[in-house]
Amino acid sequence: MVAKVSKLASFPKVALRVDEMMADHASEAKDIGAVIELDPALSAAILRVANSPSYNISGSVDSVARAVALVGQVEIRNITFAICATKTFNDVPNDLISMEDFWKHGLYCAAVARSLGEQVRLRDADVLFTAGLLHDVGQLVMFNQCPDASRVALQQSLDENDGLMPHLSEREVFGYDHTEVGAELAAQWNFPSKLQECIRQHHTLCDETQTIDASVVVNVANSLAVLAELNSSDLDEAPPIDERAFKLLGLNEDDIPELIDAARTSVEPLIKMFVT
Numbered sequence: 001m002v003a004k005v006s007k008l009a010s011f012p013k014v015a016l017r018v019d020e021m022m023a024d025h026a027s028e029a030k031d032i033g034a035v036i037e038l039d040p041a042l043s044a045a046i047l048r049v050a051n052s053p054s055y056n057i058s059g060s061v062d063s064v065a066r067a068v069a070l071v072g073q074v075e076i077r078n079i080t081f082a083i084c085a086t087k088t089f090n091d092v093p094n095d096l097i098s099m100e101d102f103w104k105h106g107l108y109c110a111a112v113a114r115s116l117g118e119q120v121r122l123r124d125a126d127v128l129f130t131a132g133l134l135h136d137v138g139q140l141v142m143f144n145q146c147p148d149a150s151r152v153a154l155q156q157s158l159d160e161n162d163g164l165m166p167h168l169s170e171r172e173v174f175g176y177d178h179t180e181v182g183a184e185l186a187a188q189w190n191f192p193s194k195l196q197e198c199i200r201q202h203h204t205l206c207d208e209t210q211t212i213d214a215s216v217v218v219n220v221a222n223s224l225a226v227l228a229e230l231n232s233s234d235l236d237e238a239p240p241i242d243e244r245a246f247k248l249l250g251l252n253e254d255d256i257p258e259l260i261d262a263a264r265t266s267v268e269p270l271i272k273m274f275v276t
């Protein structure tokens with residue numbers, strides 16, 4: 001399934017070039033900026049993201065080179081991957097979800113994940129925006145390659161009486177779910193391993209040995225993203241939150257309204273860039 005989608009939509013060369021330049025530690029912000037600027041749409045999207053409230057440097061980023069210097073090379077590489085992946089998937093047809101709804105959910109997850117990462121001073125926070133945006137990308141692969149089975153799984157998850165979480169419903173129908181498919185795509189596209197892990201783990205329940213890492217943050221952000229989309233702070237309306245993960249991050253219910261507000265402010269200016 002993943003191999004077929006990879007053939008249908010190859011990952012843009014500019015992202016791979018940026019990745020190579022970063023692997024070669026001699027590259028400077030201006031060199032990386034120059035490569036990204038060859039793609040005007042990508043440059044515009046990076047400037048939007050860097051100037052969004054999520055990054056606390058709003059308004060001061062006027063060139064891609066400056067974005068690279070201020071946001072950091074690793075994070076810009078990850079954002080480049082995310083933007084390229086969204087553009088790629090906007091060309092992969094599916095009848096089951098609007099791309100607007102899909103990327104909105106991803107953007108809200110990205111924004112909440114960044115806020116949470118800052119709050120808990122996560123060390124590997126540079127992956128959070130991209131991981132949030134792409135966490136459900138496996139669904140797009142499944143929707144495109146196996147639309148009929150995906151429709152069955154989707155309908156089963158929407159059933160009011162015994163609606164399973166979508167990933168559990170997929171497991172019943174396919175024997176695996178979108179976390180595994182997404183992680184496989186991320187592996188085939190040579191995404192950083194941390195990013196692959198966040199995609200793979202975003203529905204995995206924490207065990208007692210779990211420590212705070214990016215995948216726990218994305219896991220909680222996924223549920224809170226749904227609240228941000230609904231503009232609600234009522235946990236009953238969100239997909240069930242992994243309680244252990246919630247506690248691990250030191251969160252309580254009173255923190256939610258602020259997180260939701262911040263996410264909404266951050267996401268609004270970005271939606272147009274990602275939804276074409």
Ligand SMILES: [Fe+2]
Nearest residue numbers: 135136202203
């Ligand atoms: Fe998911």
Ligand SMILES: [Fe+2]
Nearest residue numbers: 105135136222
């Ligand atoms: Fe999700």
